[in-house]
Amino acid sequence: MIAPEWSLLYHNTLGTFEEVQHFRMEGEASISFPMGRLRLKSVRDAEEGQKANFVWWCPEDFPADIAVTWEFRPIQEPGLAILFFAAKGAGGVDLFDTALAPRTGEYEQYHHGELDALHLSYYRRRWPEERQFHTCNLRKSYGFHLVAQGADPLPPVADITGFYRMKLIKRGARIDFSINELPVLSWEDDGITFGQPLGAGKIGFRQMAPFVAEYANLKVYELMEAGEAGVLEKPV
Numbered sequence: 001m002i003a004p005e006w007s008l009l010y011h012n013t014l015g016t017f018e019e020v021q022h023f024r025m026e027g028e029a030s031i032s033f034p035m036g037r038l039r040l041k042s043v044r045d046a047e048e049g050q051k052a053n054f055v056w057w058c059p060e061d062f063p064a065d066i067a068v069t070w071e072f073r074p075i076q077e078p079g080l081a082i083l084f085f086a087a088k089g090a091g092g093v094d095l096f097d098t099a100l101a102p103r104t105g106e107y108e109q110y111h112h113g114e115l116d117a118l119h120l121s122y123y124r125r126r127w128p129e130e131r132q133f134h135t136c137n138l139r140k141s142y143g144f145h146l147v148a149q150g151a152d153p154l155p156p157v158a159d160i161t162g163f164y165r166m167k168l169i170k171r172g173a174r175i176d177f178s179i180n181e182l183p184v185l186s187w188e189d190d191g192i193t194f195g196q197p198l199g200a201g202k203i204g205f206r207q208m209a210p211f212v213a214e215y216a217n218l219k220v221y222e223l224m225e226a227g228e229a230g231v232l233e234k235p236v
Contacts, residue, residue, distance in 0.1 A: 079211015
């Protein structure tokens, strides 16, 4: 199998409001930049349940074969963090098509709403059972299909001293996810059990209140066959 090359499509340091003003918020959250790092926090009380959660979308459309890297630091628990990817509106329309039902951050709107997506829960500390046994979960929607699970190596907030390097690779029907280069989970979609593999689409970050987290250096690469043209950058 020919090894892929990495062609940088998108880079955002997530360091200032000007760099993220084109992002789209669904739900209610505060955005700040302590020490030049993006911090996201719900502005609603966690007791409101799903109404307190939010999704924050990068508006760019990305191709089917990509690698996504970002830096992540949890600040306050409990809570949960998700990356949506390969997200499109139902029937293949744009995710922000005005014909689609409005979305306000409640999770059911994203797994049984008018969209298809893959969602990676890479920091799960909201419920007692999640805090007692840490896993990363990969789901496919439409539907709430748990397709892969791996051990989460991240420590509790009290023991975190810096940012962690997240890397998601989607190539063809295969998904791989690692943290600080440590493989966490892999899955290949058979195209039958849960429908056709998902292709191009948008990416977005979700948080579950009262979780607070910081993010930096979001990069998206297109995966290309060796020898294809492209502005190449070594992945980090």
